[in-house]
Amino acid sequence: GAVVSQHPSWVICKSGTSVKIECRSLDFQATTMFWYRQFPKQSLMLMATSNEGSKATYEQGVEKDKFLINHASLTLSTLTVTSAHPEDSSFYICSATKTPGAYEQYFGPGTRLTVT
Amino acid sequence: DAKTTQPPSMDCAEGRAANLPCNHSTISGNEYVYWYRQIHSQGPQYIIHGLKNNETNEMASLIITEDRKSSTLILPHATLRDTAVYYCIVRVHSGTYKYIFGTGTRLKVLA
Numbered sequence: 001g002a003v004v005s006q007h008p009s010w011v012i013c014k015s016g017t018s019v020k021i022e023c024r025s026l027d028f029q030a031t032t033m034f035w036y037r038q039f040p041k042q043s044l045m046l047m048a049t050s051n052e053g054s055k056a057t058y059e060q061g062v063e064k065d066k067f068l069i070n071h072a073s074l075t076l077s078t079l080t081v082t083s084a085h086p087e088d089s090s091f092y093i094c095s096a097t098k099t100p101g102a103y104e105q106y107f108g109p110g111t112r113l114t115v116t
Numbered sequence: 117d118a119k120t121t122q123p124p125s126m127d128c129a130e131g132r133a134a135n136l137p138c139n140h141s142t143i144s145g146n147e148y149v150y151w152y153r154q155i156h157s158q159g160p161q162y163i164i165h166g167l168k169n170n171e172t173n174e175m176a177s178l179i180i181t182e183d184r185k186s187s188t189l190i191l192p193h194a195t196l197r198d199t200a201v202y203y204c205i206v207r208v209h210s211g212t213y214k215y216i217f218g219t220g221t222r223l224k225v226l227a
Binding site: 004032034036042043044045046049051057091093095097100101102103104105106107108109110112 | 148152157158159160161162165203207211212213214215216217218219220
């Protein structure tokens with residue numbers, strides 16, 4: 001199999017604080033990981049692509065200083081939402097591929113962030 | 117911008133085939149078409165993918181037109197558990213391979 005987990009599954013934080021979301025590939029090494037954001041009743045929007053050991057590539061319009069991505073190992077990527085505000089409340093989903101050009105992305109179960 | 121367009125919603129009777137269409141008229145010659153589905157508040161689940169030939173697996177069949185400008189996902193015998201949002205995705209290469217999600221089709225299977 002190819003299982004991707006995320007932690008936490010849901011989190012509530014106060015406005016102005018930072019929150020970290022972890023994405024792990026449990027039974028394979030992920031050369032590339034992706035972070036998506038999904039607002040209610042909307043589609044997934046790609047935020048950034050990260051490769052192990054290198055800086056993440058952010059999609060146009062995504063603030064790299066606000067959404068810090070670290071891909072320090074082949075099984076772990078983290079997304080830190082800094083100085084969170086209510087408009088950052090969303091469903092954050094990560095995915096991973098086994099090789100850079102792999103056909104399939106394996107998705108995590110998602111993390112629901114609520115900023116109060 | 118998304119390279120795919122899908123109807124926003126469809127209903128299908130349980131036990132019948134569900135045919136979900138997708139238009140991708142700007143697809144390039146080496147870009148694959150993928151189908152995923154997402155059940156409420158979960159991560160997307162892979163269904164099938166193809167380039168130009170029709171494909172079939174244990175979950176579904178994918179029919180791609182000869183000009184590759186559209187495709188149809190077929191769930192041969194829909195069940196209530198197939199109720200989900202189905203995304204038709206084109207995999208593009210822009211520095212790396214990545215998925216561009218469209219708006220998806222909300223399929224409701226009716227008992």
